[in-house]
Amino acid sequence: MQRQSEARLGPLLLLLLLxxxxxKGPSPPRAAEELQVSNRLAGQAxxxxxxxxxxxxxxxxxxxxxxxxxxxxLKTIPGIGHKYYLxxxxxxxxxxxxxxxxxxxxxxxxxxxxxxxxxxxxxxKDQKQIREDDYSFYKKMRQQTKPIIGNDIPDSYGNxxxxxxxxxxxxxxxxxxxxxxxxxxxxxxxxxQVKNVKQWITKDDSIDFDYSVVLHEIPTxxxxxxxLRVIWTPGHPLKVKYFCLSENQWSExxxxxxxxxGSTNGIFNEKEAHF
Amino acid sequence: xxxxxxxxxxxxxxxxxxxxxxxxPVYYLKISQPSDKVKKIIWMxxxxxxxxxxxxxxxxxxxxxxxxxxxxxPKIKSFLQNLDIYILPVLNIDGYIYSxxxxxxxxxxxxxxxxxxCFGTDLNRNFNGSWCSKFQVEAAEKAAVALKGxxxxxxxxxxxxxxxxKTSGSSRDWAHMIGIxxxxxxxxxxxGAYGFILPPDQILPTCEETTTAVMTIIEYxxxxxxxxxxxxxxxxxxxxx
Numbered sequence: 001m002q003r004q005s006e007a008r009l010g011p012l013l014l015l016l017l018l019x020x021x022x023x024k025g026p027s028p029p030r031a032a033e034e035l036q037v038s039n040r041l042a043g044q045a046x047x048x049x050x051x052x053x054x055x056x057x058x059x060x061x062x063x064x065x066x067x068x069x070x071x072x073x074l075k076t077i078p079g080i081g082h083k084y085y086l087x088x089x090x091x092x093x094x095x096x097x098x099x100x101x102x103x104x105x106x107x108x109x110x111x112x113x114x115x116x117x118x119x120x121x122x123x124x125k126d127q128k129q130i131r132e133d134d135y136s137f138y139k140k141m142r143q144q145t146k147p148i149i150g151n152d153i154p155d156s157y158g159n160x161x162x163x164x165x166x167x168x169x170x171x172x173x174x175x176x177x178x179x180x181x182x183x184x185x186x187x188x189x190x191x192x193q194v195k196n197v198k199q200w201i202t203k204d205d206s207i208d209f210d211y212s213v214v215l216h217e218i219p220t221x222x223x224x225x226x227x228l229r230v231i232w233t234p235g236h237p238l239k240v241k242y243f244c245l246s247e248n249q250w251s252e253x254x255x256x257x258x259x260x261x262g263s264t265n266g267i268f269n270e271k272e273a274h275f
Numbered sequence: 276x277x278x279x280x281x282x283x284x285x286x287x288x289x290x291x292x293x294x295x296x297x298x299x300p301v302y303y304l305k306i307s308q309p310s311d312k313v314k315k316i317i318w319m320x321x322x323x324x325x326x327x328x329x330x331x332x333x334x335x336x337x338x339x340x341x342x343x344x345x346x347x348x349p350k351i352k353s354f355l356q357n358l359d360i361y362i363l364p365v366l367n368i369d370g371y372i373y374s375x376x377x378x379x380x381x382x383x384x385x386x387x388x389x390x391x392x393c394f395g396t397d398l399n400r401n402f403n404g405s406w407c408s409k410f411q412v413e414a415a416e417k418a419a420v421a422l423k424g425x426x427x428x429x430x431x432x433x434x435x436x437x438x439x440x441k442t443s444g445s446s447r448d449w450a451h452m453i454g455i456x457x458x459x460x461x462x463x464x465x466x467g468a469y470g471f472i473l474p475p476d477q478i479l480p481t482c483e484e485t486t487t488a489v490m491t492i493i494e495y496x497x498x499x500x501x502x503x504x505x506x507x508x509x510x511x512x513x514x515x516x
Contacts, residue, residue, distance in 0.1 A: 038431045038438050047467075065468055068429060093468050156379045158474030190467040192380060214380060216470055219440030221397070223380045 035072040042072035045084040049104035052117040054176035058238035060169035061133035063093035081109040137166035141207040147199035174230035177240040303363040320363040325370030334364040336482035354497040402449035414495040418488040425484040
């Protein structure tokens with residue numbers, strides 16, 4: 001397991017090698033099945049891996065979405081669970097431009113509530129620019145004397161006010177934690193809309209937001225309302241608390257610390273974007 | 276719809292299908308070149324799910340494309356000689372209006388249940404039904420290639436139970452059950468960042484690329500010999516393919 005402090009390894013050249021982790025591991029190979037890249041469960045698992053990554057990076061400027069699955073294998077471990085081995089491309093969440101490739105494993109365990117994720121990615125976006133963008137948002141929010149507020153982001157027509165865009169992106173990062181926790185092999189999530197955002201002015205170094213978000217649940221097509229509290233300092237793990245309104249009951253989760261159930265070796269910056 | 280019919284009366288007729296729960300009339304358009312020939316039929320419906328706004332937008336765009344270009348575009352001219360095109364631009368009218376006036380992310384109809392305490396049926400799970408011919412797949416793959424050529428968008432082709440999720444009672448199942456040989460569901464942009472709430476600058480490229488795909492399939496059906504009545508499809512939008 002990697003500690004959070006090791007997650008920021010700074011720019012490194014990484015060659016992405018397919019055969020690396022395939023088929024290796026502590027347990028003897030069990031029923032391993034190659035999946036078609038269009039297989040929905042493979043795509044679903046890739047998204048879970050990205051929720052985990054987006055949460056762990058905790059960077060509104062570096063959010064990623066799934067591009068395309070390039071390779072997918074499923075191992076059934078009887079009595080334990082299903083493990084997906086994936087290779088997929090990723091896109092910048094906002095612009096949809098390609099930003100690199102990931103190798104990931106997603107382990108759905110029968111006895112654990114949330115999927116265990118391992119993910120390594122290359123990154124072709126400029127790390128320095130990302131840090132600057134994050135910091136500029138952070139600074140602006142720290143300088144607020146009046147807390148920022150907003151509703152319906154995006155609005156019904158798909159518009160996001162530029163001034164609220166980083167707060168929306170932070171909601172995506174925070175929601176990623178909750179979507180990772182809630183995802184199962186068959187149930188997946190997207191953050192459909194921020195219904196409400198309200199900033200809390202803090203006395204410490206962090207910036208602090210209250211969100212109401214709507215999650216889209218697949219395949220049920222339900223829209224799930226959740227309340228999210230996100231506390232952030234750039235370069236530090238996101239602190240997320242949430243509860244969701246589902247059907248007739250409220251369920252409250254523990255405070256998110258997220259150091260178990262997964263690891264990422266961080267982002268390896270592709271210096272010259274050759275790949 | 277009335278205006279379209281009026282200004283293109285040599286080709287377009289408007290037909291009444293029935294009334295919605297909230298008493299709104301449902302109309303569809305028939306685009307047909309008068310002739311003695313027995314024609315194959317293409318049926319396209321949009322807006323079965325209220326929140327998927329890109330879908331009715333696409334149907335409108337598609338009608339405009341046909342009517343604007345049928346005199347000059349040889350492909351359109353050609354298939355209109357053998358095919359009639361029926362278009363239902365908004366199937367779930369009540370739900371669609373509700374998503375504009377009240378709840379943006381509403382999906383179902385507005386039929387009341389349980390004494391008016393619960394509303395809506397998912398109209399695309401409610402058909403009687405029971406499924407992918409080789410020709411259907413071939414046509415779909417051609418369409419995906421054509422679509423990608425337009426703006427670079429990748430579309431995945433395949434049985435929806437494998438590519439999307441398992442459903443029952445969809446209009447496509449029903450179409451297949453009653454013997455319609457080609458039936459498709461188009462899940463339009465985007466892949467999840469905006470989802471149903473697609474930004475305005477994506478409307479036009481979505482319509483353009485989808486039109487290319489639809490035209491490819493129509494041409495394919497037009498060229499294939501006597502495969503029965505024709506084809507049907509419905510258009511959705513979806514967050515995350």
